[in-house]
Amino acid sequence: MAAVTIKDVKTILTQPAGSRLIIVKLITSEPGLYGVGCATFTQRFHAVHTAIEKHLKPFLIGRDVDRIEETWQMLMVNGYWRNGPVLNNAISGIDQALWDIKGKRANMPVYQLLGGKCREAAACYSHAGGDTIEAAIDSLRELMDQGYHYLRLGCGGYGGKPAQLYKPDGAPEGDYFDRKHYMRVQLKLFERTRAEVGDEIELCHDIHERLQPIEAVGFAKDMEQFKLFFLEDPLAPEDLEWFNNIRQQCATPIAMGELFNHPREWQPLIEGRLIDFIRMHVSQMGGITPARHVAAFANMYGIRTAWHGPGDTSPVGHAANLHLDLWAPNFGIQEWCRFPEHVYEIFPGLPVVRKGYMYPNDSPGLGIDVDEKLAAKYPCEDEIIKWTQCRLPDGTPVRP
Numbered sequence: 130m131a132a133v134t135i136k137d138v139k140t141i142l143t144q145p146a147g148s149r150l151i152i153v154k155l156i157t158s159e160p161g162l163y164g165v166g167c168a169t170f171t172q173r174f175h176a177v178h179t180a181i182e183k184h185l186k187p188f189l190i191g192r193d194v195d196r197i198e199e200t201w202q203m204l205m206v207n208g209y210w211r212n213g214p215v216l217n218n219a220i221s222g223i224d225q226a227l228w229d230i231k232g233k234r235a236n237m238p239v240y241q242l243l244g245g246k247c248r249e250a251a252a253c254y255s256h257a258g259g260d261t262i263e264a265a266i267d268s269l270r271e272l273m274d275q276g277y278h279y280l281r282l283g284c285g286g287y288g289g290k291p292a293q294l295y296k297p298d299g300a301p302e303g304d305y306f307d308r309k310h311y312m313r314v315q316l317k318l319f320e321r322t323r324a325e326v327g328d329e330i331e332l333c334h335d336i337h338e339r340l341q342p343i344e345a346v347g348f349a350k351d352m353e354q355f356k357l358f359f360l361e362d363p364l365a366p367e368d369l370e371w372f373n374n375i376r377q378q379c380a381t382p383i384a385m386g387e388l389f390n391h392p393r394e395w396q397p398l399i400e401g402r403l404i405d406f407i408r409m410h411v412s413q414m415g416g417i418t419p420a421r422h423v424a425a426f427a428n429m430y431g432i433r434t435a436w437h438g439p440g441d442t443s444p445v446g447h448a449a450n451l452h453l454d455l456w457a458p459n460f461g462i463q464e465w466c467r468f469p470e471h472v473y474e475i476f477p478g479l480p481v482v483r484k485g486y487m488y489p490n491d492s493p494g495l496g497i498d499v500d501e502k503l504a505a506k507y508p509c510e511d512e513i514i515k516w517t518q519c520r521l522p523d524g525t526p527v528r529p
């Protein structure tokens with residue numbers, strides 16, 4: 130039987146709901162057979178686009194679509210310099226599209242190829258927040274009414290937004306926050322939430338790596354009383370050694386890793402049992418192929434999955450997350466960003482969430498497609514990103 134090969138590679142750019150999304154479409158030698166994958170790196174989308182069109186496409190044309198693992202391994206080393214977010218996202222687009230094609234060829238959803246379902250749907254959480262404690266609790270109640278049993282809660286956006294800042298004259302523009310103010314407000318928010326809403330609802334919180342390591346240790350201890358489902362990104366990837374300190378001082382469950390680039394970055398945290406959830410951004414890591422390796426490794430240590438699922442993961446990426454969720458024996462939770470209705474029209478097959486559970490549609494492959502004509506109605510716009518221009522009160526630039 131002649132191999133089915135890659136005939137063409139298309140890169141689809143679209144911005145239907147805030148984030149610039151990148152979808153790869155692999156056209157095969159078999160008429161009508163194609164696959165889609167998420168390559169979204171919203172902040173540097175031109176770089177990913179160029180990497181796919183100018184570097185990966187010439188390499189891929191004519192290759193056997195069935196050799197997913199071999200293709201992934203070769204794409205990772207073919208450029209010699211490796212492990213960066215631009216190339217990883219580009220490779221992810223190819224990788225997910227190959228899994229989509231393999232599923233279509235087998236006439237099975239991708240979760241069947243991974244080993245089959247461990248569950249009928251993936252429990253997911255969404256984000257509840259507001260500028261004030263009252264608004265954040267209102268947002269939480271609204272989502273609870275929609276059936277969510279897990280919710281991430283925060284007040285004032287990442288890092289909090291104090292009404293008054295003690296800034297020097299001439300301080301430049303920026304997304305200012307104050308670490309002490311942030312911690313005080315979040316602790317009050319969780320105290321009031323537990324008092325008013327009760328203990329049944331599972332709550333998460335995202336520090337977004339905005340604290341000094343020693344502050345994060347103290348904050349994790351202070352939050353322990355609220356019995357979180359997890360505390361997200363308490364530390365930056367640059368400060369991994371500090372996870373030991375958090376572990377020694379409290380039993381707050383920890384989720385980490387949306388910024389990681391390579392599977393080996395997980396190794397010390399998993400082997401040391403220093404975290405509880407791997408929070409991988411699947412496209413940032415290079416796609417389904419590395420994600421399943423890391424998930425299997427984490428399973429050996431009793432650590433669960435919580436794939437990153439923000440608005441700058443494309444609907445195709447969310448579908449990929451869901452297939453991993455349904456399969457992984459160590460599934461923990463899935464983040465869900467609640468796309469608006471018109472995004473469902475652009476991406477037929479986008480997973481549906483009912484009462485806090487995300488359901489597959491059981492179509493072959495990833496079960497999702499992209500309407501290129503509709504997608505083209507929302508072209509990507511260039512901008513200089515403001516929310517990542519974070520500063521401390523004295524103007525010092527810090528990670529977002």
Ligand code: MG
Pocket residue numbers: 335337361362387
């Ligand atoms: Mg996060």
